[in-house]
Amino acid sequence: MAELRRDPVSGNWIITEYTYDKTGSAGICPFCPGNEHLTPKSIFEYKDPDGQWQIRCFPAKNSIFVIEAKENKRAEGIYDKMGNVGAHEIIVENRSHTKTLSNFTENELYLLLNTYKERISDLKKDKRFKHIQAFKNHGELAGSYIFHPHSHILATPILPHRIELELQNTKSHYMQKERCLLCDILNQELRNQKRLVSINSDFIALCPFASRFPFEVWIIPRKHDDRFENTRSDTIKQSLVPIMLDIMKRIEKLTNSYAIALHTSPNTDGKSYHDEGVSISTYYHWHIEILPMDFRTSRYKKEDEFYVVPFTPEEAAKALREQSI
Numbered sequence: 200m201a202e203l204r205r206d207p208v209s210g211n212w213i214i215t216e217y218t219y220d221k222t223g224s225a226g227i228c229p230f231c232p233g234n235e236h237l238t239p240k241s242i243f244e245y246k247d248p249d250g251q252w253q254i255r256c257f258p259a260k261n262s263i264f265v266i267e268a269k270e271n272k273r274a275e276g277i278y279d280k281m282g283n284v285g286a287h288e289i290i291v292e293n294r295s296h297t298k299t300l301s302n303f304t305e306n307e308l309y310l311l312l313n314t315y316k317e318r319i320s321d322l323k324k325d326k327r328f329k330h331i332q333a334f335k336n337h338g339e340l341a342g343s344y345i346f347h348p349h350s351h352i353l354a355t356p357i358l359p360h361r362i363e364l365e366l367q368n369t370k371s372h373y374m375q376k377e378r379c380l381l382c383d384i385l386n387q388e389l390r391n392q393k394r395l396v397s398i399n400s401d402f403i404a405l406c407p408f409a410s411r412f413p414f415e416v417w418i419i420p421r422k423h424d425d426r427f428e429n430t431r432s433d434t435i436k437q438s439l440v441p442i443m444l445d446i447m448k449r450i451e452k453l454t455n456s457y458a459i460a461l462h463t464s465p466n467t468d469g470k471s472y473h474d475e476g477v478s479i480s481t482y483y484h485w486h487i488e489i490l491p492m493d494f495r496t497s498r499y500k501k502e503d504e505f506y507v508v509p510f511t512p513e514e515a516a517k518a519l520r521e522q523s524i
Contacts, residue, residue, distance in 0.1 A: 262287035338456025373482035381484035401438035406512035
């Protein structure tokens with residue numbers, strides 16, 4: 200039985216005793232229409248007028264995190280461990296095996312983003328889950344070995360290390376200045392224009408000041424909100440979909456592999472985290488991170504997360520803006 204163990208030195212949680220059972224037929228895509236029997240039964244679908252699925256979501260096979268597991272927090276001397284309670288769901292984004300995000304129609308991308316919204320909202324009803332993340336890996340360099348367009352929804356009983364750091368830094372900024380950090384970043388980027396890639400009435404797309412990857416882009420709502428799932432459907436359709444399609448058309452001209460992660464507030468009902476007395480909703484700002492991968496990207500040391508990139512985010516933003524789409 201898999202369990203979570205906390206490294207007392209780094210604070211990271213490690214999965215132990217997880218075994219992967221590789222099943223399936225070689226050369227057959229389990230996500231293509233007609234192969235639904237190769238995956239678990241759908242728990243959420245969008246269907247077309249003919250009754251065929253357009254998007255389907257189902258529990259992942261060989262999931263590390265399991266809804267049926269017990270939380271079972273306990274100590275072993277100075278060490279902490281707990282059960283692998285959580286959830287892992289797969290979203291098959293399209294019936295086409297070869298369609299990439301840049302070629303999605305606006306309605307197809309709208310349905311995908313709405314699926315993220317529906318699944319995050321539903322999983323947040325389970326208060327055992329501290330964090331819900333939607334993410335997508337495309338291409339081998341991003342660690343994806345099934346080409347058929349798909350995303351993941353992951354619910355965990357602990358916060359990922361990077362989200363912990365985001366919370367600490369955004370809270371610290373708010374405690375010093377009583378302002379949201381990302382709101383301040385947006386205002387500065389709008390003034391200097393150097394790292395902006397695209398903008399509309401509701402969203403800004405920019406290359407972050409300390410980009411970890413070449414052509415890394417964040418899509419950030421201009422109006423402060425800590426939760427993606429609070430976003431109105433018409434805002435997603437009219438503003439988020441066009442700017443995301445614009446960015447993906449530019450990025451897919453420059454790289455064949457990328458990761459996309461949707462950062463939304465932890466599952467706390469907007470209350471404080473770590474008992475700091477300030478609501479997360481005042482200082483956390485949801486956003487989407489698009490992280491292109493190529494062979495030029497490296498880290499000095501993987502465990503230390505020193506990222507090394509070949510050019511500046513200002514140069515990357517200029518190159519993205521100049522792409523003909």
